Amino acid sequence: MSELRRRIQGAVRWEVGLLFALVAVVLFGISTSSQFLTSTNFFYLNLSIGEVAIMALPMTLIIVTGEIDLSVASTLGMSSALLGYLYVHGWSIPLAILAVLVVGAAAGALNGFLITKVGLPSLAVTIGTLTLYRGIAVAILGPQTISTFPARYTDIGVTALPHTGGYVSYSVGFFFVLAILFGIVLHVTPFGRSLFVMGANDEAARYAGIRVKRTKFRLFVLSGIVCALAGILYTFRLSTAVQDNGVGLELTVVTVVLLGGVSIFGGRGSIVGVVLAIAVFACLQSALFLTDFEQRAMGVVTGSLLLLSVLIPNASTFVRRGREVLRRRQLRSATAEPAS
């Protein structure tokens, strides 16, 4: 039985595990409330997870290459603030959307530049830009709340996608299209394969002609654009632009990606797993909401899921490390028994 087959089986095992988890959570949801499976509830479930889901896609690619982008939620917030600001200052919505997307690309480009050209660690850089972009959002809007967006756009917060029976929101519709695109790119194109190679061994990637720095730069720009898009959707859905839009969402994005089986160390993961993890998380969040769970304490649930998704794969290494320590102790006490 070849090892790669075993590894694929391992990945499939993770996704099967997620399927079981999904079923369990859905059952839990049904048990807590008869409303769980209604189209209304599902619609709201969609709404609450749409932007996180969209942002999780470029995050998956970035983590596969061994980097991280913690500035996603701040880019969302900055985009939201900018959208509101421009609209209130007379810009037409389509033009404002374009401007926001460009700024999102610039935000990603700053990340990309500092990480690839200057050579700084992505953790430190994105902690810095997380602070900077949120700060810009605060500076742009101050204490203002802008909620005068035209109904035509804010409708996405109340109306479902046509032909879905009221179940699927626009944001999740966007997500599905993007997920298919990202999935194809990641798993079936040379570009996607190069991401896995970079994450597994970026020196070997360079020696194989893969342009590591250019690719990573582009990924961060892509992330910036996608987060700006998420920011636009978020603003319209809530029909509000305010300085703390999206605060804390980076945790949820990282959590669903890691929960989806993507390794924090890079080189492994799949879009299918991430999609399943998003489904699990969304249903869990919805089920808890229906039980009057203190929403602001949702962080406990998310944080615990994050820990679990990294501890579980580590469990085997932890056991192995423990066994090694024991074996070495035995060797020290025994007389010379050459181990091979």
Next chain:
Amino acid sequence: MSGAPASSLMTEPSPILSLRHAAKAFGAIHALEDVSIELFAGEAHGLVGENGAGKSTLVKILAGVHLPDSGTLTVNGAETVLNGPAAARDAGIAVIYQEPIQFPDLTVAENIFVGRQPLLSGRRIDRAGMNAAAAALFAQLGVPLDPGRIARGLAIAEQQIVEIAKALSLEARVIVMDEPTAALSAVEVERLFGVIATLRAAGTAVLFISHRLEELFALCQRVTVLRDGRFVMTSELAGLSAEDLVRAMVGRDLEEHVPAETNIGGPVLQVERLTREGVFTDVSFEVHAGEIVALAGLVGAGRSEVACAIFGVDKFDAGAVTINGTKLRAGSPSAAMDAGVGLVPEDRRQQGLVMEMSIARNVALASLKRLRKMGFISGTAERRFARDWSTRLQVKYGSLSSPMTSLSGGNQQKVVLAKWLGRRPAVLIVDEPTRGIDIGTKAEVHRLLEELAGEGIAILVISSELPEVLRLANRILVMREGRIAAEFAHADASEHAIVSAATGRAAA
């Protein structure tokens, strides 16, 4: 700087360290078979052998990194088992590696005393005492280094001195030096020899591993020769000649192997005055279609660096690289690949392969764009590609989906070669093609390279193994300290000539 005559050493009849009949195998590769060595107090003992002879395995056994499969190690008369580097330290064995592992942010004195800093009352570190002790060690060695200086930025020569001082402070009685002079200038080598003389006078045994034969003759009293993992001989150096040593190292009668008559075409790879400050200077040469050119020289002469600069992994400061008449853009491996250059790198596991990925994916790694069908990687095309090339190179594998870790070193190297051959390159640069590979596969790789030359590919082989160089190359270039020192046609080349050119005049 010559060694003291043997007789004055023989006041201590029993050796400090004695390794008898050691054997170590890694899977199918027998790195060591029945190797014995003895070290006496106050002697400088040379260890020679070609690449793959087993020297580094022996060093790792002494360092406690590997446990020998069989054999006994006796230190100071007591049989010892070293089950880790700490045990080796406790036994009084210290190993100085070519690139010492140190703490760049700590001071020199702290590097020496890390974990064992001298203490004052209340368990506070006695900084003044530590610095004084370090200074005393340096004085003992005759090298004035500032103990309060941060270790970052130390030249390799100075890093070695720090390591030696550390070994002294640990009261090491055996100091193993693994190719210490490979990265040193003539002046620094002199200084090191002075230090070794001091160590010997204090009764320490020094095991000195080097390719530079004239250094061995200048420094050591006795020498042990290994070949193909086996012990060949231990002898006093007085009365031995360099040829005797080389014969012992090489052993087999060198068949006069003449590289097959191939049609050598026009120049494909042209390197002009390539320079990278501090690494190599004014390197110029050509490789023609169908020709195998070998780049020989000592470790650290700059050969791999030239290869990396040609391939674009590293940049260069001056000069030009031309492929088939077109100048190559510097610093871009993808540009080099598009121009038809392939590089089989020196470090197979770190640079040539992605160990966690499957064989098929590794073979296809450099050809992904060509295996596309409408923009997508065709799984069937990929597998067929991998199967074809693995079969052609006779890679022994279980399944194409197995990870690289399941293959032997020789087969791993074949996968790296397959990866590049699949691109049908015009120029193939191979850096240490048969390092760490068993004899059978070695021969296969050699035959393959000759076949490729026959097909018209221009091949540049970098190798530290002289028999390999002499067997394969139509022309041999020798590099020394960053420059091309000599060029030989196959007819004019000999091991002696190459080694002379590679070492040049070593003394100041």
Next chain:
Amino acid sequence: MTTTADTPHGVATPGADDSRRIVDLVFRVREFGIVAVLILFVLVTAIAQPRFVDASNIQFILVDTTIFALLALGQTLVVLTRNVDLSIGSVLGLSAFLSADLFGHHQGIPIAVVFLAGLAIGLVCGVAVGFLTVVGGVPSLVVTLAALYIIRGIDVLVVGGGQVVASSLPNAFIEIPKKTLAGVPILAVVVAGVVAVGAYYLRSFRSGRELYAIGSNPEAARLAGIPKGRRVFFAFAASGAIAGVAGVLYAARYGTIDSTAGSGYELQVIAAVVVGGVAIFGGSGSVVGAALGALLLQTILSALYVLGVSPFWNQAIAGALLLAAISLDRGIELKLSAMLRKRRAVVDV
């Protein structure tokens, strides 16, 4: 084995002493640099707006700095080992609320006991984080990011919708940040003392030096037999405990505490630590530098406020400073190694 391009096989080394001196100078000058920038800022602002150097304003800056300086001390211990602790803001918030709440439930409880309670709360959090990082093998980024939200969530649950108000706290407690000695807040003196003790520990005790070793070269540390797991665990435990104490100080300073206390503090502390010269990859830096970084940051924010810049820019500025500091450090590092490489290149005759 061939050498990499950054460690060229040496040829003769003229000017080697110069390069050594330059390397040393650059690495020791950081603290002086911060003080210089600090003085510059204060002077410029004082000229533009003299009330900046009023005794009361200086006292405010110093008191606010004490909390961040303490947090910076703990964070430095962690960052030195090449880890990061993102949970300290949440720990501070939880500790602030729980410890202040004690006063409401136990009238007449000694203040010292409340401090101990805060320390204990922080210690428990730090131990949990340390355990998961060391034993679980989870990267500290992930552990402390998760902890940031878990602890904040616990805080929200505990606080419910309520808050602690200043009036429920005993006077003696509230007065702590206000007490001064010859114009200097006693708290600042005490924290300066704590930082000095921390600096002494890191300089003069084996376990302190081992923190540097672990961050400087983890592989070498392992080979040298340094108990990496134990040291990193204690670093996190200490960071948590310190955040716990800082939480109690926060309660004394602000009086009114709700579930958002301490939000975002970890980012400001990381900015302070990096500005203060602690390498983000570990291995070098000092707690004195980190504390000075905290002081500089507070001074800059206060100066901007006094100069009329809206406090809404504070966060953006902190983020920009963090990015500028790590870029600057990286630029220096690159220039230095290029210079060292060129100085070693001598044409061999």
